[in-house]
Structure formats: structure tokens, C-alpha cells
Amino acid sequence: MEKYNPAEIEIKWQKIWEERKVFKAKDFNNSKPKFYQLEMFPYPSGRIHMGHVRNYSIGDAIARYKMAKGYNVLHPMGFDAFGLPAENAAINNNTHPAKWTYSNIDYMVKELKRLGFSYDWDRLVATCDSDYYKWEQKVFIEMFEKGMVYRSKSTVNYCPSCKTVLANEQVEDGKCWRCGSEVIQKDMDEWFLKITDYADQLLDDMKLIEDGWPERVLIQQRNWIGKSKGAFVKFKVKGKDDYLEVFTTRPDTLFGVTFISIAPNHPKLAELASEEYKDKLEAFVKEFNKSGRDFSKEKEGVFTGVYLINPVNGKEVPLYAANFVLMDYGTGVVMAVPGHDQRDFEFAKKYNLPIKKVIHTDGLSDNVDEWIEAYAESGVLVNSEQFSGMDNEKAKWEIVKWLEVKGLARIGYQYRLRDWNVSRQRYWGAPIPVIYCPNCGIVPEKIENLPVKLPEDVEITGEGGSPLAKVENFVNTKCPICGADAKRETDTFDTFIESSWYFLRYCSPKYDKDIFDKDKVKYWMNVDQYVGGIEHAVMHLLYARYFTKVLRDLGYVDSTEPFQRLLTQGMVIKDGAKMSKSKGNVVDPDDIINQYGADTARLFILFAAPPEKDLEWSDDGVEGAYRFLNRLWRLIYSYKDLRSGDVDISTDRLRDLNYHINYTIKRVTDDFEAYHFNTTIAACMEFVNYLYDFNPKNKDEQKLYAKALEVLLKLLNPIVPHIAEELWSLMGHNTLLVEEKWPEYDEKSTIKDTTVIAITVNGKLRDTIEFPRGSGESEVFEKAIESPRVKRHLDGKDIVKKIFVKDKLLNIVVK
């Protein structure tokens, strides 16, 4: 018998699939429904890792299943090709980022091809191609013209090691997400996309996708957007015709305000502060600017010499500059209620400021000196004049209503979400297409001049600002409006921009008249199934949702939400930790493919755990997967000359075989629909075990047996396509298995005509007895009490009642 030789057959079939273009997605096929299967594209770091293998094996199983189910499938792949590692490689190895990136792409494409994934390679996209990024430059200019972007000096997170600005999402525990260095605060001119204008849409449109997305991803995004309802309240400045506005979610505690806190970098602070406190204040602000927001730091502040008037009772309260007040949330001014807010409580204790109780609950002392912490929960108002006695939830809006009439308050909302800073002081990214003219100011590049290409001759040292600033013939240009000598913007886009629309580009990847062919996008969008890592729950997935809405509002797409369904796969773990070079627990997919073949790698990865869960790598498990494929090979090889045909199901053996065929199709189909690949595979393994036992003896049995083998190959095809295709052809087929239809099952044949009924006494299993399907209670009961195993638990006891579940269970309750 010929041996299973994965190395040989995998290359063979990959070639045939490619030659016959079986994975080419056909734009506009009216005879089939479309299915857009997408996996998160990789960064071309050099090699595919196990996380990719998992991600793409899941996606491929879905894509191939949908093909068999009769869908016109779009299954593309590309590379998220801009980013920092290319520059680091340039510094370390003295290679150009472009060269490094493209050679990595070449290698990784080979690796992906070796895994046999069903991509339409004609649609390959690399985001560092100017044919790609020119379109986001165009979109940016249109956003600029519509006021959807702005330039602003702001305090930003800056990584001194990467020498670049980071988005909030790119800061983890105060450290750079990429290199782990301590992030510092810096004021810079940056470009922002007004994602906050879309905050409500991003929240509301979740209802369009909530059926297809994991709940926890939506919850994470909801928390990230962080919408809170509250009130803006005006506090008049004593002795001046001016006021400060605060945002609060607790207007019910307004009578408990004993001071006001203001951010040290608030623009009005210097102007307001009284002369005698200015020196101390300036010193404090200086110190604050140096250290920035230090989360671990104790709450500190200084008095400004200013008093404000509390609008609810006219009382004067002091204004303090405080280091814990954020300038970019709310108004940068906070009303302090030390009795009912822990931060204010700590601050008041430190600076001996009064604490006032305005919310009461059972057991809460009236003597605030006894308090060791603020009471921040709900309760009933006290010491609040006409509102005393009112439930605090109700009082919140009653007090606002009352102040609103006097023009001193209004209901409002605040978001935790900040605008998206897209400026990066890096070389390897898409240039921001803007020109600074001494006469005309900030001017976008003309659309017809796009792309603003990245210059190739650049010296990358990794030190100091943007490398583009040193490229004279890039920086120096003419103003598109007045023609005067002007300077180009030297920052490049955050690479999250590229990944916010690549799935649209796949629909018409070579289209050169615009960002994409609208009709094709209309045909293919939305993505029916998106598969990727949970680590992108917020950043990438939120940006992509936002960008799609922007493109919709610019008239490019009809979609409001790009991804109809989302599957977030778990990490690949080894020895209890995520695979990483630093931990030395990396398993290289190339090694596994060399040793066992792609099918084994795919089978193991899909079998070892359900997709959403973390997957523990196991060398023994891989061995087991390989063993199964050999077992499959031997089974089919030894019966490869049998031919299937119509059979009259006339004997018990034929009936049983037929039942197993149909039952297995049903199980596998149902589990595929639910993406439970691990149980899909288990069902196939059980089927194989059954078929090993069967031994077809006559013509009819052989015909039906051959059918069983064909069904088995069709069921396994989405998971282990190479071996399945080879065995299919060994069975004498000259069609391609990949083009075969998914097998259908006959519902009636998935049910046996007998069933095993559990006999329990007081809920405890005592026996299992086989009955014809549909047997009645009395019939089952009569048989059951004959069983000695049941009988012995009934003896000497009264039968109180019987619970009968048809075809399943009889519970006899005794006393």
C-alpha cells in the first residue's frame, strides 16, 4: 500500500487548485448568493506564526464550507505593510524598509500557500503600495474639506524610545504598547480625526451587529466610548463678570459642593488666578507639566485665590488647581463633593477643606468627621433645602431642571472616547497629504497630484523626529493654491488608517479610478464573517467601524457596519504562556509543516480547542492529528476501488450504515454552522472508527460503504483539503473535491428506530433499556420494573409518581 505522503500531495494539489483558479472570486454572480469571508491581514514581520495559522485555518474552514454550500465566496488576503518594525530593521540591518517589507511579504505568501488556504491571490493587497495609500490620502483631503479632521496642539503620549506619538489605545499601563518604554507627555501639533462626532452612532449601530458579534467585544467598545449622562453647571466667579462651567454626573450632590477643582493646564487658569497666589500656582503648574499625569501620585493642589458662587445656594467655594483633573474630559473643571466622591474626599482631608453630607442612607453617620471614606452610593437627599427628602436619582434631574430655568445648568453627555490622533513622526507610513503655505496656511494637496509618494532616498537613523523632515526635495514644494514656496507635512498616518478600509479595497483591488469600484463594493459588502484576534476588540474594530461610516457619509459605500459577524479566536499558548521569542516557547509553523504537513497542522489546531478559547499547544496532540490522517488514509486506500451506487436499504446492516452516514452529515453540518470545528472533527473520527469496524461483505454493502467514504471526504475537506482531495481522486473521481457540493442528509435516516431509555429511581440512574421509538409510558414501566437493577430500589417502597420523557427517560419516584 502506498503511504500517506503529505509533502508530495500537498504541493501537487496546491498547484492544481492554482492552475484551475478554483478560488477566484467572481464579481457579480447572480446564480449564487455571495459570501465575504475575511481574516485579519498580517503585519509582514517576516514569518507566519501559530496565531496566524489558527486565524487562517478557521477562516479557511469557513470559506471552503461555504463554497461547498453553494456560495460565491470572496476570500482575500493582504498585508498590513506599514509600520515601525520595518524602520527598526532598516536601522539594524541597513536594509531599506520597502525592500525588507516586500521580501517578507514574498516569503509569507509562500508560507500561506504551503498551508493551502483558499485565497483569491489575484486580490492581494499591500498597504505600503502607493496605489493603495493614495486613496486614503484622498479620503483624508475630503474629510479635511468637510471639517471632519483638524489640526491641534495637544498634550500627547510620546514614546521617547520609538520617538513617536501614541494613541491612548497604544499606551498600556503607562508604557508603549510596542517597546514597553515609559511614555511621557509632550505638546505637539497633530492631526485628529473627529471620531467623537460618531460616538453615538458607534454606540447605537451596535444593535445592527449584536447578533453576530461576541457580546464582550461590544461591551469593551461601549466602555471605551464611555458615554455618561450628566449636567453642565455654571459657577459664577466672585467679583467678576465671568463663570466656570463644570460637568457632573451627580447634580444631586450640588448642595454638598465645598470647593472646585480645575486642571493645572486649563487655559483660563492664569487669567483668573489672583496676584498673591500666582507664584505658588505657577510653581505647581510647572511641576505638573514636567511629570504629566502620574497615576500613582497622591492628589495635590494649590489654592488659586479665586472663589466661585454655588448656583444652588449662593455659597462661596474656593477654586483649587488639582493634579488629578483632566483637561480633556468634560470642561476641565470639576465640582468637588468630598462627602460623596472618594477623590474629593481625599483631597479635602489633605487640605482640611469642609466635608458636607447631602446624601443619607441607613446607618450612615451624620457626623462626617467619623467618615473614613466618601459615600458614593444612592440614597435620600439631606441638607439640600427644598430637595431634602427626595430620592437622589430623581433629585439629579429635578435640580438640573430647576437651575435650567435660571440659565445656570443643562443636561449633557460626555464621552471617554477622544478624537483619533493620526499623526506619526515616522518614515514608513503614508504621508499626510497637506502643505503649509506662508500665504494660504494649511492647504491640502490637490487630488490630481496624489499620491503624495513616500520618497525612497531617506536616511533612517531612528533618532529625532520624522525622517521625512530631512528630505529636502520632499519637504520643499509649491503651494497648490498660490504657487509660493511651501513646506510639506512630514508626519505619516497611523497605520490603523490602512487597516480601517482594506476590506473594501479587496472588492476591487486593482481599480485605479477611485478608492474602489462602488458596484463591486455594493455586491460584496458587508463582510459576512470576520475572524481575528481578540486583541483588536477596541482599536482596529472601532476604527474600521468609524471609517466605514465616514466613507458612507462621503458617498462611497452603503454600509453602515462593515462586519456582519465577528469571531474572535483565542491565543495559542504553550507551557501556560503566549508564544513569544522572549519566553522561548515558540513553535514555528514551517517546522510543523515540514514534519507533518499542512493538513496535520490545520487539523490539530481546529481540533484542540473551540475557536474562541485559548489553545494549548501539544506536540503529542499534533502527533495524534497526524495519526488520524494516516488512519483515514489507510481506511480509504484499502477500499479505494469500491464504487458507490444506488442501494435498496433492505437489511439491518445497511440500515445501520445508512444511519451513521446521515447522522454524521447532520452532526458535522450543524457544528460547522456553529463553527464548532472541534466537535465536527470528533464526529468524523467516530465515523472513521465505525467504518473500520464495518467490513462491507456484499455488493450492496460495498456500494453504500463507498458512499460513506465519499461523504467522509466531503465532510473533512474544509479542514484537511489536501489529503481529502488526494483520496477523492484515488477513489476514481476526476472531478475536484473542492468543487463538490456539501453532502445532504435525510432527516428520517438520522434517527434510529430504537432508542435507549434511561430508567431512574428518584433521579438516580438504575438501568438503561432499549425500546422501539415511540414506546408508551406503561410499556416502558412494565419492562423497567422487571429489571433487577431497578427492582431492588423499588422493593418495600411506595411508588409516588412517574415522570416519563418520551424516547428518553422514565423516572420512578418512591418513598
Added chain:
RNA sequence: GCCGGGGUGGCGGAAUUGGUAGACGCAAGGGACUUAAAAUCCCUUGGAGCUAUGCUCCGUGUGGGUUCGAUUCCCACCCUCGGCACCA
């Protein structure tokens, strides 16, 4: 601190709407084949106990509850893994 997952054999994991817990695989043990080994095939395998070829009890993180019956539903708690973290 807040939000959200998750706790099932030695291990990865199965178990429709509450109805036979542990499918499938791994590991382990035993046997067959072989001069031998590998490969393969077959059997056993949650724990404890006993008057052992069968039977009893216990068992899905812990303690309660609802129910004829709970891995599944309810309450309280413990552990663990993610996310957010001075957001007023």
C-alpha cells in the same frame, strides 16, 4: 475599584430548551502481530468501597436553594483570566 469571561478526569475538551456527566483525542496500563523494535490493531482507564465478573456510595470550584431530576436555573462566596482605571 468597575466591567466582562471562565472553573468538568492525569491533560485538551464533549454534553439540545434542566433528563444516562466525561463524546472525541492525548497520556498511562495491558494484550495481539514481530526474531526485535517502530508502525498498526484490540482491550482497560473519574474516585472510593465491598460480601468483585457485579453492586453501592461519592463526583462538574465551595456552601445553600428550587425541582421527580441541576454541569445546566436562583442566592451567597472562593479562585482564575481578560479589559478599563483619577473620565468628575
